[in-house]
Amino acid sequence: MEPACGEMRQIKVGVLGCGTVGKGVCRVLLENRALLAARLGMELTLARVADVNPMTPEGLGLPEGVFTTDPSRILEDPDIPIVVETVGGCGVARELVLAALRAGKSVATANKALIANHGREIYETAMASGVDFMYEASVGGCMPIIKTIRESLAGNRVTSLFGILNGTCNYILTKITHEGLDFARALAEAQEKGYAEADPTMDVDGFDTVHKLAICMTNAYGMHVDYRDIYVEGIRRITPMDIEFARRFGYRVKLLAISKNHGDRVEGRVHPTMVPVKSLISDVNGPMNAVMLSGDAAGDIVLYGQGAGMMPTGSAVVSDLVDLARNHLCKACRRVPVFSFQDSCMAPARLMPMDEVRTRYYIRFAALDRPGVLSRLSGVLGDHRISIHSAYQKGRESDGPVAVVLLTHEAEEKNMQAAVKEIEAMDVVGARPVLIRVENQGAVED
Numbered sequence: 001m002e003p004a005c006g007e008m009r010q011i012k013v014g015v016l017g018c019g020t021v022g023k024g025v026c027r028v029l030l031e032n033r034a035l036l037a038a039r040l041g042m043e044l045t046l047a048r049v050a051d052v053n054p055m056t057p058e059g060l061g062l063p064e065g066v067f068t069t070d071p072s073r074i075l076e077d078p079d080i081p082i083v084v085e086t087v088g089g090c091g092v093a094r095e096l097v098l099a100a101l102r103a104g105k106s107v108a109t110a111n112k113a114l115i116a117n118h119g120r121e122i123y124e125t126a127m128a129s130g131v132d133f134m135y136e137a138s139v140g141g142c143m144p145i146i147k148t149i150r151e152s153l154a155g156n157r158v159t160s161l162f163g164i165l166n167g168t169c170n171y172i173l174t175k176i177t178h179e180g181l182d183f184a185r186a187l188a189e190a191q192e193k194g195y196a197e198a199d200p201t202m203d204v205d206g207f208d209t210v211h212k213l214a215i216c217m218t219n220a221y222g223m224h225v226d227y228r229d230i231y232v233e234g235i236r237r238i239t240p241m242d243i244e245f246a247r248r249f250g251y252r253v254k255l256l257a258i259s260k261n262h263g264d265r266v267e268g269r270v271h272p273t274m275v276p277v278k279s280l281i282s283d284v285n286g287p288m289n290a291v292m293l294s295g296d297a298a299g300d301i302v303l304y305g306q307g308a309g310m311m312p313t314g315s316a317v318v319s320d321l322v323d324l325a326r327n328h329l330c331k332a333c334r335r336v337p338v339f340s341f342q343d344s345c346m347a348p349a350r351l352m353p354m355d356e357v358r359t360r361y362y363i364r365f366a367a368l369d370r371p372g373v374l375s376r377l378s379g380v381l382g383d384h385r386i387s388i389h390s391a392y393q394k395g396r397e398s399d400g401p402v403a404v405v406l407l408t409h410e411a412e413e414k415n416m417q418a419a420v421k422e423i424e425a426m427d428v429v430g431a432r433p434v435l436i437r438v439e440n441q442g443a444v445e446d
């Protein structure tokens with residue numbers, strides 16, 4: 001039974017864009033109206049929903065007169081202090097967000113590309129207008145990652161964060177892992193299920209993840225991190241063969257967003273990563289997301305949930321609306337700073353170049369099965385100060401090349417890249433080697 005409430009004041013919300021996420025926001029506001037009122041002490045009223053397509057709200061049960069095709073009916077309505085942007089993309093969405101902020105309205109969005117590309121401009125506009133800008137739903141769908149970094153870990157120096165922030169890639173990698181599908185087949189299934197777009201580039205090449213990582217790093221460290229400065233590599237080259245070798249070594253392959261705080265500099269990278277089978281992250285399957293945040297006082301925190309979808313993303317946007325409404329009610333704008341730190345304390349990003357990153361590596365060569373080949377390969381690695389942890393060679397079935405797989409101890413990226421280049425040029429080595437970085441963070445002890 002919903003809690004009963006007496007006479008209530010109301011605060012009006014306008015939603016710009018009525019696609020999947022916009023619909024989710026509308027549904028949460030409409031379906032949980034009494035619950036929200038009981039929590040807020042006032043009605044959070046869905047006053048206006050704007051979309052260019054008049055057919056979009058069909059079946060949504062919007063009250064009479066709420067829908068419009070004209071965004072100015074939200075932007076120019078002085079009785080609507082809170083606006084949701086769910087248009088998507090960086091063109092019209094950017095213009096609408098800036099217009100809403102300039103009109104003195106606080107804005108909530110789920111649009112990570114917009115924040116990653118125009119976050120600073122939006123932030124400065126919000127500062128100048130004395131309003132709030134919130135974006136919990138931009139990273140990890142329903143998981144409260146931004147809130148956890150900004151509020152729950154406010155007393156911590158964030159020491160690292162890593163996780164699965166793209167459900168499409170995780171779905172594809174899960175299919176390759178558990179059903180032995182190749183990348184193309186797994187991608188086709190992800191498209192059939194509606195997880196992957198017709199053009200899957202943003203997801204499978206890691207760009208969606210790198211946008212989200214830049215947003216998390218900005219909040220974690222109080223520095224404006226540009227996603228273009230973060231190393232990114234997608235999952236197109238991952239094969240069932242590599243996943244099977246990973247299993248033999250006790251690992252699974254995930255597309256990870258990784259960041260580590262080295263004090264003077266921070267590390268940020270997105271790439272396929274081998275994680276221990278005995279770790280929470282390795283058990284995150286299908287389209288699910290998970291992130292492990294570490295703070296110097298708190299230790300490790302793991303969040304797990306649906307990173308996309310109408311209702312999970314709608315849930316995250318509405319959590320921002322509740323915060324914005326509370327701020328509005330208390331006339332307490334930006335009680336929590338937009339990017340976690342006071343404006344005067346935001347620093348320029350100090351990113352460690354990828355070349356200097358240290359990690360462990362899995363490397364698979366196609367090499368001729370001849371005497372001395374393994375020692376030549378290990379010799380090159382040794383020359384570049386890379387120490388081998390374990391090796392495996394697949395038995396020869398023909399005169400063609402065989403798979404030689406090496407797992408290394410920790411090494412520097414530039415040394416590994418130089419070694420791979422040298423090995424690629426060897427006459428006994430065939431196709432381009434496959435390199436997958438290995439992280440043992442988050443391993444669970446027996």
Ligand code: HSE
Binds near residue numbers: 166168169195208
């Ligand atoms: N395309 C994203 C994913 C969802 O596959 O996780 C939206 O961020």
